[in-house]
Amino acid sequence: MKVLTAADVRRTVSMPAAIDAVREGFLELAAGNFVLPARQIFGDGTVLVMSAYHSPTGTAVVKKIGINLSQVPAIRATVIWTGGGEQLVADGTSITTLRTGAVVGVATDxxxxPDATRLTLIGTGAQAADQVRAVLAVRRIATTTIAGRNERRATELAKTLATEFPIVTFTPTTSIDDAIATPDIICCAxxxxxxxxxxxxLPQNVHVNAIxxxxxxxxxxxxxxLATADLVMVDQREAALEESGEIIDALAKGALKESDLLELGTALTTKPNPTGRTVFKSVGVGCQDWSIARALANSDD
Incomplete structure (x- = not known):
């Protein structure tokens, strides 16, 4: 049995590799090659269990997640991957932030x-940095504004990312209104x-990710x-209808129809040509965890 820490996960799977793995996972999902049971929810959403079974390879992943929004990180998880007589147990918190960033990279791409250079990130929690890493992996971003209610945390995150990406200018702010006035891409975390x-x-031409x-x-x-966007994409329609507060609200008020929701896997097989404002809403599905866990299991490390 292979046991991997958070540091092992980060050392083994880079963000570009994670994006490639998750893209392949969603193509497999679109091809009907996954069994994805509904996410199990316990304790009023404080404990979640997600799973995915890949039929062609007979491999599977199970993730247990504990959520406490009053702590950092708010999500603590463990991932178990099985297949071919091999079992892998890995830090699920790092896998969750990595695969959530990766799916945003796939959607943003x-x-x-194509010529987007300005990014705004709203949020400074555990998911925030991987949102930036993912966008920078697929677009030549020159400036990134980090908006957060806590000025100190926004400043610290900006400094950390500036060290990692020295050619990008990072600017912290506590004003969301200022941060969203001119970007090409917005990530909400x-x-x-x-x-x-x-x-x-918002600008008339902007892509918005919300995770x-x-x-x-x-x-x-x-x-x-959601009512006026040229395109609204979700990771999986069924999951969005069950878990996304924005999608549920928009459907209930008649601002959206289910048929308006484009699934990511479908978009990968028939690439859209959007203009104006576009939205990607993700709640996370098991094939993302499977994609990263498979990359870890197949690594020579």
């Missing part, structure tokens, strides 16, 4: 303007229960953005 901004505060709200009671995106 599909929907964001917060635990907000109310929308972070209004649609009329923070994973319960029906949580919302990062405003209803008017």
């Amino acid at each position: 599909l929907l964001a303007p 917060t635990s907000s229960t109310t929308p972070l901004f209004t649609a009329d505060a 923070g709200a994973f319960r029906p009671t949580m919302r990062e995106l405003p209803r008017d953005l």
Whole structure:
């Protein structure tokens, strides 16, 4: 049995490699090659269990997640991967942030303007840095604004990322309105229960990723953005309908129809050609964890 720490995960799978792995995972999902049971939720959402079974290879992954939004990191998880007589147990917290960043990289590569140079990140929690790493892996970003309620945390994150990406200018701020006025790409990674901004505060041409709200009671995106966006993409329609507060609200109010939701796997097989405002909403699905765990299991390290 292979046991991997968070440091092992990071050393073994880079963000570009994670993006490639997750992209392949969603192509496999679109091909119908996964069995994805509904996420099990316990303790009013404080404990989650996710699983995925890949039929062609007979491999499977199970992830147990504990969530406490009052601590950092808010998510603590363990991943178990089995296949071919081999078993891998790995730090699931690092896998979760890595695969969540990776899926944003896949979506951004599909929907964001090819010449995008300006990024805004809203949120300074455990998921935040991998959102930036993923976008920088697929676009030549020159400037990144980091918006957070806590000025110290925004400044610390900006300094950390500036060391990692010295050719990018990082600017911390506590003003979301200022941060969203001019970017080409926005990443939302917060635990907000109310929308972070209004649609009329955004540029006319912008791609927005939202990964923070994973319960029906949580919302990062405003209803008017979902109603007016040229394209709204989700990781998986079924998961979004069960867990995304923004999507559930927009459907209930008639701002969206289920048929308006484009699945990521479908977009990878028939690439869209969007203009104007685009949105990617992710709540996370088991094939992402499987993709990273398979990369770890197949590594020579």
